Amino acid sequence: MLKFRSPLVVSLALLTLTLPGLATAQVVESAPLPAPDLFSAAGRDTGLGPDLWTGASAATARTVLPLLAQKPLSPAASALARAVLATGARGPEGGGDDPALAAARAQALIALGEAGSAQTMLRRSGGLDRNAALSQVAAEAALLNGADQEACDIAQALSVERDQIYWLRLRAYCQALAGAPAARLTFDLAQGVERDAVFARLMGARLSGAGDPGPAALRGGLDLALSRSLGLDLRAAEPGPGVAFALEGPPPPQARWPMVAADEPISAAMAVLAQGDLALAEGVRSALAQDDAPQPEPLDLALLDALIAAAAGRPDAPTLDRLVERGGVGEARLRRRAQEAALLLAALGTPFSPQARGEFAAFNLPQAKAPTARAFALNQAAAAGLVGETALLALWTSAEAGANGPAAADRAAIIAALDRVGLDDHARAFAVEGLLALR
Numbered sequence: 110m111l112k113f114r115s116p117l118v119v120s121l122a123l124l125t126l127t128l129p130g131l132a133t134a135q136v137v138e139s140a141p142l143p144a145p146d147l148f149s150a151a152g153r154d155t156g157l158g159p160d161l162w163t164g165a166s167a168a169t170a171r172t173v174l175p176l177l178a179q180k181p182l183s184p185a186a187s188a189l190a191r192a193v194l195a196t197g198a199r200g201p202e203g204g205g206d207d208p209a210l211a212a213a214r215a216q217a218l219i220a221l222g223e224a225g226s227a228q229t230m231l232r233r234s235g236g237l238d239r240n241a242a243l244s245q246v247a248a249e250a251a252l253l254n255g256a257d258q259e260a261c262d263i264a265q266a267l268s269v270e271r272d273q274i275y276w277l278r279l280r281a282y283c284q285a286l287a288g289a290p291a292a293r294l295t296f297d298l299a300q301g302v303e304r305d306a307v308f309a310r311l312m313g314a315r316l317s318g319a320g321d322p323g324p325a326a327l328r329g330g331l332d333l334a335l336s337r338s339l340g341l342d343l344r345a346a347e348p349g350p351g352v353a354f355a356l357e358g359p360p361p362p363q364a365r366w367p368m369v370a371a372d373e374p375i376s377a378a379m380a381v382l383a384q385g386d387l388a389l390a391e392g393v394r395s396a397l398a399q400d401d402a403p404q405p406e407p408l409d410l411a412l413l414d415a416l417i418a419a420a421a422g423r424p425d426a427p428t429l430d431r432l433v434e435r436g437g438v439g440e441a442r443l444r445r446r447a448q449e450a451a452l453l454l455a456a457l458g459t460p461f462s463p464q465a466r467g468e469f470a471a472f473n474l475p476q477a478k479a480p481t482a483r484a485f486a487l488n489q490a491a492a493a494g495l496v497g498e499t500a501l502l503a504l505w506t507s508a509e510a511g512a513n514g515p516a517a518a519d520r521a522a523i524i525a526a527l528d529r530v531g532l533d534d535h536a537r538a539f540a541v542e543g544l545l546a547l548r
């Protein structure tokens with residue numbers, strides 16, 4: 110049976126092909142391609158597939174996506190969030206056509222430094238003119254990217270809730286850009302609805318063309334646009350979420366960690382690895398193996414080897430055995446570092462030797478902080494191969510953990526789950542991040 114897909118019809122057609130001396134009947138089955146929804150537009154190429162959200166829970170998405178715009182994330186969690194949110198794929202069942210959820214997705218991308226991806230994505234999405242929340246995120250993305258006229262066009266096209274304070278302020282700015290006399294009236298109307306001292310001084314100076322506007326403001330895209338239009342010093346203001354990236358440029362797709370190296374080879378190797386230079390880190394490690402090289406502490410060397418193995422994505426059973434060995438000797442704080450490092454390396458799939466496994470099982474590591482139900486759901490999602498759901502649950506725990514990332518037990522569960530669903534690059538990033546924290 111030959112199967113063909115068609116976006117236009119759902120039917121079964123019986124085709125009879127007649128060749129000289131041979132009559133063949135073939136049944137051709139056609140099925141519709143799913144219609145695009147609000148999650149189908151991609152912000153950029155992330156390498157993730159169009160089935161990302163297959164089987165994912167819309168309820169989980171409604172909980173997690175707003176957290177990603179509000180909570181600080183570690184570099185590994187931020188890279189994972191940016192990748193899954195910028196991917197074009199039909200959304201979770203029951204959520205793909207939800208404008209509020211789509212707006213939360215775009216808002217999280219902006220907060221994580223991908224205003225450009227959010228702008229690209231929303232340009233390709235329909236229905237902006239019929240939803241104020243989605244239009245507002247689109248306008249903010251445009252303003253952050255310096256596309257003021259695009260933001261003004263979005264405001265002009267909006268057909269609902271045009272009297273909300275954001276749209277009054279944006280229209281006042283757009284009218285001022287166009288030199289329209291109505292700008293003053295719209296500004297007064299906005300201030301009458303909700304007074305804002307910062308907007309008043311910036312917009313007042315913009316309208317009058319004279320006077321001291323005071324310092325720049327960078328709370329969001331509209332502040333940035335106004336401050337830019339007035340020629341203010343943007344370096345003197347404290348930027349809000351997403352604005353700093355609009356000024357400095359988006360973060361790299363891969364996770365990177367700032368680290369100041371101490372004046373010794375182990376620390377130097379870790380610092381360059383934290384910036385993504387695995388080859389240089391391996392070169393430093395090779396130099397340490399020379400007979401005349403100063404010998405570092407055994408635990409420090411084992412941690413460096415674990416970092417290199419995790420970054421390279423290759424199992425290193427001898428290093429895991431050494432970490433387990435170090436986890437049973439010496440001071441309590443050093444034992445704990447070795448034990449947690451062994452946990453993270455094993456979570457990537459590095460096998461224990463029988464002896465090491467027995468010793469590891471006796472370690473008394475801190476328990477996970479994620480709720481038991483969520484940890485169980487993460488394991489179940491990974492077992493079912495639900496890529497987007499697994500990522501969301503991992504990000505939920507990461508958002509609650511804050512900028513330093515999850516504790517070791519939670520991190521190990523996240524690493525194992527991400528690796529299981531094929532997000533191995535992100536699993537390695539979480540492992541590297543955790544190992545760097547143990548240096």
